[in-house]
Amino acid sequence: MNYKSVVNIIGFILILLGISMLFSVAWSIYYNDDVNFNRDLWALLNSIILSVISGSILVLGTYSKKKKELSVRDGFATVALGWLFMAAFSALPFYFSGDLSYMDSFFEAMSGLTTTGASILGAGTLQIEEMSHGLLFWRSFTHFIGGMGIIVFSIAILPLLGIGGVQLFKAEVAGPTADKLAPRVKQTAKYLWGIYVGLILLETLILYVEGQFLGIKELELFDALCHSFGTMATGGFSTYNNSLAIFDSSIINWTIIAFMFLAATNFTLHFMFVIKGSFEYFKNAEFKVYCKIIVAAIFLFFFNIYRSDMPDLSTTYDKMEGAVFYAVSLLTTTGFSTVDYTLWENGSLIIVFILLFLGGCAGSTTGGIKLIRTVLVFKYMKSVLRRLVHPNGVYPIRIGSKEIPENIVQSVLGFYLLYIFIFIILALVISLTSAADFTTSISASASAIGNIGPGLGKIGPMYNWAFFPDVTKLIISFCMLLGRLEIFTVLILFSRTYWRR
Numbered sequence: 001m002n003y004k005s006v007v008n009i010i011g012f013i014l015i016l017l018g019i020s021m022l023f024s025v026a027w028s029i030y031y032n033d034d035v036n037f038n039r040d041l042w043a044l045l046n047s048i049i050l051s052v053i054s055g056s057i058l059v060l061g062t063y064s065k066k067k068k069e070l071s072v073r074d075g076f077a078t079v080a081l082g083w084l085f086m087a088a089f090s091a092l093p094f095y096f097s098g099d100l101s102y103m104d105s106f107f108e109a110m111s112g113l114t115t116t117g118a119s120i121l122g123a124g125t126l127q128i129e130e131m132s133h134g135l136l137f138w139r140s141f142t143h144f145i146g147g148m149g150i151i152v153f154s155i156a157i158l159p160l161l162g163i164g165g166v167q168l169f170k171a172e173v174a175g176p177t178a179d180k181l182a183p184r185v186k187q188t189a190k191y192l193w194g195i196y197v198g199l200i201l202l203e204t205l206i207l208y209v210e211g212q213f214l215g216i217k218e219l220e221l222f223d224a225l226c227h228s229f230g231t232m233a234t235g236g237f238s239t240y241n242n243s244l245a246i247f248d249s250s251i252i253n254w255t256i257i258a259f260m261f262l263a264a265t266n267f268t269l270h271f272m273f274v275i276k277g278s279f280e281y282f283k284n285a286e287f288k289v290y291c292k293i294i295v296a297a298i299f300l301f302f303f304n305i306y307r308s309d310m311p312d313l314s315t316t317y318d319k320m321e322g323a324v325f326y327a328v329s330l331l332t333t334t335g336f337s338t339v340d341y342t343l344w345e346n347g348s349l350i351i352v353f354i355l356l357f358l359g360g361c362a363g364s365t366t367g368g369i370k371l372i373r374t375v376l377v378f379k380y381m382k383s384v385l386r387r388l389v390h391p392n393g394v395y396p397i398r399i400g401s402k403e404i405p406e407n408i409v410q411s412v413l414g415f416y417l418l419y420i421f422i423f424i425i426l427a428l429v430i431s432l433t434s435a436a437d438f439t440t441s442i443s444a445s446a447s448a449i450g451n452i453g454p455g456l457g458k459i460g461p462m463y464n465w466a467f468f469p470d471v472t473k474l475i476i477s478f479c480m481l482l483g484r485l486e487i488f489t490v491l492i493l494f495s496r497t498y499w500r501r
Contacts, residue, residue: 011058018051028134043096112142117236117453147233236335264360335453337461367451
């Protein structure tokens, strides 16, 4: 393995990470009326200095005029270790502020970067509103960084590396395959980030205008931007303990719903529409399944909620809005909340649990298994049933008009089995290390590897993850990384085959 190149790139990433903290410093200075202004400002500045110096040491210590192309193994190591180092250094602003232990800070940072949205802040611990604007912005900004992937971001803006980025792109981009949108990976990354940033700016503008028009004092430009980060990254961090419920606005909820839907859609389809001017959405088999599952989830939620008498959802309209909101929020793995769905009937809770696994479209910012894999598995099962009836028949597996190669089918089946296996093991580990109840353990496991955030039991939408002991938080943090990098990217580093020459 090309160790020097891997370490060199990680060094550049840390430098970039440190520089990106300057945005948080700017917000901290702007809102200098915070009680902990000086302390949190220095926490950010110290984090910047430490990140940039550490990154510079790694870069200078591995500098070479002769650049080498990254191999497949180099790509996996760079992505997995790059994310681990990012989480470690992203935790520093929270830790230096003095309000959180390093383990809690690391958990919060990993949750932000992996766009999980699980938080240790809230009732019984540090309140979200008690944090300074600088730290709140950094917390949401980790979603922005992790949304499309810092590695892709590095490929787009760091031509100084002088190294081809194909292997990094393949290891980073979600889904069974990583199709390039342009001949050069660097150009592909620019397109992806351009669309991503454009949607964030559009949502920020709409939310800010709505907040001003509706007179919602909690929805300033700062809050609009932070919630846009959480929406488009499908992360779910809010600047308030009560999440979107603080706005008490149906208009805001529907705006968030629309952008959550877009965030969980394959960005290739956005690229075709924005850059090529071609509306390909309903020609895409996965997108059609995505829409159908949302409609089905809405119907089932509404059917169960309609029969219930809940003060938070008293009218038929409120029940429909609640059904739509949580169908989209959970399927897209965003995790924003408006009401406490754990108070709903058992039928709705079963639907919630199922949605914790599915995820959105491949090539989006969502977590979970991804719908394209589920579609492929069902088509495979259909093919197996046909072969049982007609053993000599040939039944190729197609998605749309494209025939899927056997190696990709096997890879998806392997991913599915490994995902379920890790879910079971993690649920067992959580219950043994934290004494959490059955519902909390299995939902925390599904939420962590699915990068969703809220779950059932003690980690419902109105609760937090602070009660877990440090060892459990560390294990959960590792599984968040597993889910964000599609499992194989991380686990392959523990394989003997990987380290053989």
